[in-house]
Amino acid sequence: MPEAPEVQNVISSLEKELQGRKILHASITHPKLSDNIPYEEMQSKLEGQTFRRFLRHGKYLIFEMDDYDWICHLRMEGKFLVLDTFPEDPKISKHIHARFDLDDGRMLCYYDTRKFGRMHLYEKSEDKHNHKCLKDIGLDVLDPKADGEYLLEKLKKRKIPIKSALLDQSVIAGIGNIYADEILFQAGLDPRSVSSHLDLEDCTRIMNAARDIIQASIQEGGTTIRSFSYGHGQSGNFQNELQVHARDDSPCPKCSGPIEKIKVGQRSTYLCPNCQVLK
DNA sequence: CCTTAGACCTGGAGGC
DNA sequence: TGCCTCCAGGTCTAAG
Numbered sequence: 001m002p003e004a005p006e007v008q009n010v011i012s013s014l015e016k017e018l019q020g021r022k023i024l025h026a027s028i029t030h031p032k033l034s035d036n037i038p039y040e041e042m043q044s045k046l047e048g049q050t051f052r053r054f055l056r057h058g059k060y061l062i063f064e065m066d067d068y069d070w071i072c073h074l075r076m077e078g079k080f081l082v083l084d085t086f087p088e089d090p091k092i093s094k095h096i097h098a099r100f101d102l103d104d105g106r107m108l109c110y111y112d113t114r115k116f117g118r119m120h121l122y123e124k125s126e127d128k129h130n131h132k133c134l135k136d137i138g139l140d141v142l143d144p145k146a147d148g149e150y151l152l153e154k155l156k157k158r159k160i161p162i163k164s165a166l167l168d169q170s171v172i173a174g175i176g177n178i179y180a181d182e183i184l185f186q187a188g189l190d191p192r193s194v195s196s197h198l199d200l201e202d203c204t205r206i207m208n209a210a211r212d213i214i215q216a217s218i219q220e221g222g223t224t225i226r227s228f229s230y231g232h233g234q235s236g237n238f239q240n241e242l243q244v245h246a247r248d249d250s251p252c253p254k255c256s257g258p259i260e261k262i263k264v265g266q267r268s269t270y271l272c273p274n275c276q277v278l279k
Numbered sequence: 280c281c282t283t284a285g286a287c288c289t290g291g292a293g294g295c
Numbered sequence: 296t297g298c299c300t301c302c303a304g305g306t307c308t309a310a311g
Binding site for chain 3: 002003005006059073074075076077114116117118167169176177178179222223224225226245267268
Binding site: 164 | 280283289
Protein backbone atom coordinates (compact mmCIF):
# COMPACT_ATOMS: atom_id res chain seq x y z
CA MET A 1 0.00 0.00 0.00
CA PRO A 2 2.34 2.76 1.00
CA GLU A 3 5.12 4.37 -0.99
CA ALA A 4 7.40 7.15 0.27
CA PRO A 5 4.69 9.88 0.50
CA GLU A 6 2.29 7.68 2.42
CA VAL A 7 5.03 6.41 4.75
CA GLN A 8 6.16 10.00 5.37
CA ASN A 9 2.63 10.98 6.41
CA VAL A 10 2.39 7.92 8.66
CA ILE A 11 5.70 8.64 10.42
CA SER A 12 4.92 12.37 10.83
CA SER A 13 1.54 11.57 12.29
CA LEU A 14 3.00 8.96 14.66
CA GLU A 15 5.68 11.41 15.78
CA LYS A 16 2.97 13.80 16.98
CA GLU A 17 1.13 11.00 18.78
CA LEU A 18 3.99 9.02 20.25
CA GLN A 19 6.97 11.31 20.88
CA GLY A 20 8.18 10.69 24.43
CA ARG A 21 5.69 7.88 25.11
CA LYS A 22 6.90 4.72 26.79
CA ILE A 23 5.81 1.18 25.92
CA LEU A 24 4.67 -0.52 29.14
CA HIS A 25 3.59 -3.83 27.63
CA ALA A 26 4.05 -5.41 24.19
CA SER A 27 2.01 -8.26 22.72
CA ILE A 28 2.71 -9.72 19.27
CA THR A 29 0.13 -12.29 18.17
CA HIS A 30 1.41 -13.03 14.66
CA PRO A 31 4.87 -14.57 15.12
CA LYS A 32 6.08 -13.89 11.56
CA LEU A 33 5.63 -10.14 12.11
CA SER A 34 9.01 -10.11 13.86
CA ASP A 35 11.46 -10.68 11.02
CA ASN A 36 14.95 -10.80 12.50
CA ILE A 37 14.49 -12.10 16.06
CA PRO A 38 11.93 -14.36 17.79
CA TYR A 39 8.73 -12.44 18.50
CA GLU A 40 8.95 -13.09 22.25
CA GLU A 41 12.33 -11.37 22.26
CA MET A 42 10.95 -8.38 20.34
CA GLN A 43 8.14 -8.08 22.87
CA SER A 44 10.38 -8.15 25.91
CA LYS A 45 13.01 -5.82 24.44
CA LEU A 46 10.40 -3.17 23.52
CA GLU A 47 8.86 -3.12 26.99
CA GLY A 48 10.13 -0.12 28.93
CA GLN A 49 11.44 1.63 25.80
CA THR A 50 10.49 5.24 24.99
CA PHE A 51 10.00 6.66 21.48
CA ARG A 52 12.82 9.15 20.86
CA ARG A 53 13.13 9.86 17.11
CA PHE A 54 10.97 9.14 14.04
CA LEU A 55 12.71 8.58 10.71
CA ARG A 56 11.87 7.26 7.25
CA HIS A 57 14.09 5.60 4.66
CA GLY A 58 12.33 4.65 1.45
CA LYS A 59 9.26 2.75 2.57
CA TYR A 60 10.69 1.85 5.99
CA LEU A 61 9.52 3.48 9.22
CA ILE A 62 12.34 3.82 11.76
CA PHE A 63 11.49 4.35 15.43
CA GLU A 64 14.58 5.20 17.44
CA MET A 65 13.97 3.99 20.98
CA ASP A 66 16.20 4.31 24.08
CA ASP A 67 18.33 1.26 23.29
CA TYR A 68 17.05 -0.02 19.94
CA ASP A 69 16.22 0.94 16.38
CA TRP A 70 12.78 -0.50 15.62
CA ILE A 71 12.37 -0.69 11.82
CA CYS A 72 8.96 -1.48 10.33
CA HIS A 73 7.68 -2.06 6.80
CA LEU A 74 3.94 -1.88 6.08
CA ARG A 75 4.20 -3.71 2.72
CA MET A 76 0.75 -3.65 1.07
CA GLU A 77 -1.85 -3.10 3.78
CA GLY A 78 -0.15 -2.51 7.14
CA LYS A 79 -1.40 0.30 9.38
CA PHE A 80 -0.50 1.69 12.78
CA LEU A 81 -3.48 2.79 14.87
CA VAL A 82 -3.24 4.78 18.10
CA LEU A 83 -6.36 3.85 20.08
CA ASP A 84 -7.92 4.51 23.48
CA THR A 85 -9.44 1.04 23.74
CA PHE A 86 -8.92 -2.27 21.95
CA PRO A 87 -11.62 -2.74 19.26
CA GLU A 88 -14.44 -5.06 20.29
CA ASP A 89 -15.60 -5.85 16.75
CA PRO A 90 -13.91 -9.16 15.82
CA LYS A 91 -13.95 -8.16 12.14
CA ILE A 92 -11.43 -5.46 13.08
CA SER A 93 -9.59 -7.04 16.00
CA LYS A 94 -8.77 -10.23 14.06
CA HIS A 95 -6.47 -8.16 11.83
CA ILE A 96 -4.58 -6.59 14.75
CA HIS A 97 -1.36 -8.58 15.02
CA ALA A 98 0.46 -6.58 17.68
CA ARG A 99 -0.45 -4.25 20.50
CA PHE A 100 1.80 -1.92 22.48
CA ASP A 101 0.30 -0.42 25.64
CA LEU A 102 1.57 3.09 26.34
CA ASP A 103 2.21 5.06 29.52
CA ASP A 104 -0.66 7.47 28.76
CA GLY A 105 -3.31 4.75 28.77
CA ARG A 106 -3.52 4.51 24.97
CA MET A 107 -2.23 1.69 22.78
CA LEU A 108 -0.39 1.46 19.49
CA CYS A 109 -1.95 -1.33 17.40
CA TYR A 110 -0.55 -2.87 14.22
CA TYR A 111 -3.35 -3.75 11.77
CA ASP A 112 -2.67 -5.71 8.57
CA THR A 113 -5.30 -7.72 6.68
CA ARG A 114 -2.79 -9.50 4.45
CA LYS A 115 -0.08 -10.06 7.09
CA PHE A 116 2.67 -8.96 4.68
CA GLY A 117 4.18 -6.31 6.96
CA ARG A 118 7.39 -6.97 8.90
CA MET A 119 9.24 -5.52 11.91
CA HIS A 120 12.95 -5.61 12.72
CA LEU A 121 14.66 -4.74 16.00
CA TYR A 122 18.38 -3.91 16.23
CA GLU A 123 20.74 -2.52 18.82
CA LYS A 124 20.70 1.25 18.32
CA SER A 125 23.21 2.60 15.83
CA GLU A 126 24.03 6.12 14.64
CA ASP A 127 24.20 4.96 11.02
CA LYS A 128 20.91 3.22 10.30
CA HIS A 129 22.39 1.72 7.13
CA ASN A 130 24.41 -0.64 9.31
CA HIS A 131 21.21 -2.57 9.92
CA LYS A 132 20.79 -5.65 7.80
CA CYS A 133 17.32 -4.83 6.46
CA LEU A 134 18.62 -1.50 5.07
CA LYS A 135 22.01 -2.74 3.85
CA ASP A 136 21.02 -3.23 0.21
CA ILE A 137 18.64 -0.30 -0.04
CA GLY A 138 19.57 2.57 -2.37
CA LEU A 139 19.44 6.30 -1.64
CA ASP A 140 16.07 7.65 -0.60
CA VAL A 141 14.21 9.25 -3.51
CA LEU A 142 14.34 12.64 -1.72
CA ASP A 143 18.06 12.43 -0.85
CA PRO A 144 19.83 15.34 -2.60
CA LYS A 145 22.55 12.91 -3.68
CA ALA A 146 19.96 10.89 -5.65
CA ASP A 147 20.46 12.79 -8.91
CA GLY A 148 20.68 11.88 -12.59
CA GLU A 149 24.30 10.77 -12.36
CA TYR A 150 23.49 8.48 -9.45
CA LEU A 151 20.64 6.86 -11.38
CA LEU A 152 22.70 6.54 -14.57
CA GLU A 153 25.40 4.64 -12.67
CA LYS A 154 22.81 2.32 -11.11
CA LEU A 155 21.22 1.55 -14.50
CA LYS A 156 24.24 1.11 -16.69
CA LYS A 157 24.37 -2.70 -16.57
CA ARG A 158 20.65 -3.33 -16.21
CA LYS A 159 18.58 -4.81 -19.03
CA ILE A 160 15.29 -4.67 -17.14
CA PRO A 161 12.50 -2.22 -18.09
CA ILE A 162 13.01 1.21 -16.53
CA LYS A 163 9.79 0.83 -14.56
CA SER A 164 11.11 -2.36 -12.92
CA ALA A 165 14.34 -0.52 -12.08
CA LEU A 166 12.41 2.29 -10.36
CA LEU A 167 10.58 -0.35 -8.29
CA ASP A 168 13.89 -2.00 -7.30
CA GLN A 169 14.59 -0.56 -3.85
CA SER A 170 18.33 -1.18 -4.21
CA VAL A 171 18.32 1.39 -7.03
CA ILE A 172 16.22 4.10 -5.34
CA ALA A 173 14.21 3.75 -2.16
CA GLY A 174 10.60 4.86 -1.82
CA ILE A 175 9.08 4.54 -5.31
CA GLY A 176 6.23 2.04 -5.78
CA ASN A 177 3.77 1.08 -8.49
CA ILE A 178 1.70 4.28 -8.52
CA TYR A 179 4.52 6.82 -8.48
CA ALA A 180 6.66 4.87 -10.96
CA ASP A 181 3.90 5.33 -13.56
CA GLU A 182 3.51 9.02 -12.72
CA ILE A 183 7.26 9.70 -12.77
CA LEU A 184 7.75 8.04 -16.17
CA PHE A 185 4.79 9.94 -17.63
CA GLN A 186 6.22 13.26 -16.44
CA ALA A 187 9.68 12.29 -17.72
CA GLY A 188 8.19 11.30 -21.10
CA LEU A 189 9.67 7.78 -21.08
CA ASP A 190 7.95 4.50 -21.94
CA PRO A 191 8.08 2.20 -18.86
CA ARG A 192 9.28 -0.67 -21.10
CA SER A 193 12.44 1.24 -22.08
CA VAL A 194 15.62 -0.76 -21.46
CA SER A 195 17.27 0.75 -18.36
CA SER A 196 20.80 0.79 -19.80
CA HIS A 197 19.59 2.64 -22.92
CA LEU A 198 18.83 5.79 -20.93
CA ASP A 199 21.31 8.67 -21.01
CA LEU A 200 22.19 11.29 -18.40
CA GLU A 201 19.47 13.61 -19.63
CA ASP A 202 16.81 10.90 -19.28
CA CYS A 203 18.03 10.01 -15.79
CA THR A 204 18.03 13.66 -14.73
CA ARG A 205 14.46 14.11 -16.00
CA ILE A 206 13.42 11.00 -14.04
CA MET A 207 14.97 12.17 -10.79
CA ASN A 208 13.57 15.69 -11.13
CA ALA A 209 10.12 14.28 -11.84
CA ALA A 210 10.46 11.88 -8.89
CA ARG A 211 11.31 14.69 -6.46
CA ASP A 212 8.49 16.92 -7.76
CA ILE A 213 5.84 14.21 -7.59
CA ILE A 214 6.89 12.68 -4.26
CA GLN A 215 7.11 16.10 -2.57
CA ALA A 216 3.76 17.23 -4.00
CA SER A 217 2.12 14.02 -2.82
CA ILE A 218 3.55 14.38 0.70
CA GLN A 219 1.96 17.84 0.83
CA GLU A 220 -1.38 16.34 -0.22
CA GLY A 221 -1.29 13.61 2.42
CA GLY A 222 -0.36 10.83 -0.03
CA THR A 223 -2.57 8.81 -2.36
CA THR A 224 -5.66 6.89 -1.24
CA ILE A 225 -6.97 4.51 -3.91
CA ARG A 226 -8.24 1.61 -1.83
CA SER A 227 -7.28 1.55 1.78
CA PHE A 228 -4.50 3.96 2.72
CA SER A 229 -5.15 6.09 5.79
CA TYR A 230 -3.08 7.46 8.65
CA GLY A 231 -3.56 9.24 11.94
CA HIS A 232 -7.24 9.29 12.87
CA GLY A 233 -8.46 7.74 9.64
CA GLN A 234 -7.38 10.61 7.36
CA SER A 235 -7.13 9.79 3.67
CA GLY A 236 -4.71 11.32 1.19
CA ASN A 237 -5.72 13.59 -1.70
CA PHE A 238 -3.03 12.97 -4.29
CA GLN A 239 -5.22 10.43 -6.14
CA ASN A 240 -6.91 13.53 -7.62
CA GLU A 241 -3.58 14.62 -9.10
CA LEU A 242 -2.65 11.33 -10.78
CA GLN A 243 -2.07 11.79 -14.52
CA VAL A 244 -2.00 8.20 -15.76
CA HIS A 245 -2.10 5.61 -12.96
CA ALA A 246 -5.52 3.84 -12.90
CA ARG A 247 -6.81 6.35 -15.47
CA ASP A 248 -7.19 4.07 -18.48
CA ASP A 249 -10.76 5.37 -18.93
CA SER A 250 -9.55 8.96 -19.25
CA PRO A 251 -7.73 10.82 -22.03
CA CYS A 252 -4.05 11.67 -21.71
CA PRO A 253 -3.82 15.09 -20.00
CA LYS A 254 -1.16 16.19 -22.52
CA CYS A 255 -2.33 14.87 -25.91
CA SER A 256 -5.89 13.66 -25.18
CA GLY A 257 -5.05 10.27 -26.66
CA PRO A 258 -6.04 7.02 -24.89
CA ILE A 259 -4.14 5.89 -21.80
CA GLU A 260 -3.13 2.23 -22.06
CA LYS A 261 -3.03 -0.38 -19.32
CA ILE A 262 -0.32 -3.04 -19.76
CA LYS A 263 1.81 -5.37 -17.61
CA VAL A 264 5.46 -4.62 -16.93
CA GLY A 265 7.29 -7.12 -14.71
CA GLN A 266 3.94 -8.60 -13.57
CA ARG A 267 2.68 -5.20 -12.33
CA SER A 268 -0.19 -3.19 -13.78
CA THR A 269 1.22 -0.22 -15.65
CA TYR A 270 -0.45 2.82 -17.19
CA LEU A 271 1.05 4.99 -19.89
CA CYS A 272 0.37 7.27 -22.85
CA PRO A 273 2.18 5.56 -25.76
CA ASN A 274 2.02 8.82 -27.71
CA CYS A 275 3.74 11.01 -25.09
CA GLN A 276 6.17 8.45 -23.64
CA VAL A 277 9.19 7.55 -25.80
CA LEU A 278 10.46 3.95 -25.95
CA LYS A 279 14.25 3.72 -25.74
C1' DC B 280 26.00 -11.56 -11.33
C1' DC B 281 21.24 -10.72 -13.49
C1' DT B 282 16.29 -11.76 -14.47
C1' DT B 283 11.82 -13.74 -13.92
C1' DA B 284 7.99 -16.65 -12.00
C1' DG B 285 5.97 -17.97 -7.90
C1' DA B 286 5.05 -17.46 -3.10
C1' DC B 287 3.31 -15.08 0.77
C1' DC B 288 -2.07 -13.50 2.55
C1' DT B 289 -6.89 -11.65 2.63
C1' DG B 290 -10.97 -9.42 0.96
C1' DG B 291 -13.52 -6.83 -2.50
C1' DA B 292 -15.41 -6.57 -7.21
C1' DG B 293 -17.39 -8.48 -11.19
C1' DG B 294 -19.05 -12.43 -14.14
C1' DC B 295 -22.25 -16.33 -14.46
C1' DT C 296 -27.15 -16.15 -3.00
C1' DG C 297 -23.07 -18.83 -4.18
C1' DC C 298 -18.98 -19.84 -6.55
C1' DC C 299 -15.11 -18.61 -9.30
C1' DT C 300 -11.52 -15.69 -11.09
C1' DC C 301 -8.96 -11.65 -10.97
C1' DC C 302 -7.02 -7.86 -8.67
C1' DA C 303 -4.45 -5.00 -5.05
C1' DG C 304 0.47 1.53 -2.82
C1' DG C 305 5.44 -4.99 -1.79
C1' DT C 306 9.28 -7.88 -1.47
C1' DC C 307 11.50 -12.52 -0.71
C1' DT C 308 13.05 -16.97 -2.94
C1' DA C 309 14.28 -20.31 -6.01
C1' DA C 310 15.56 -21.51 -10.37
C1' DG C 311 17.15 -20.54 -15.13
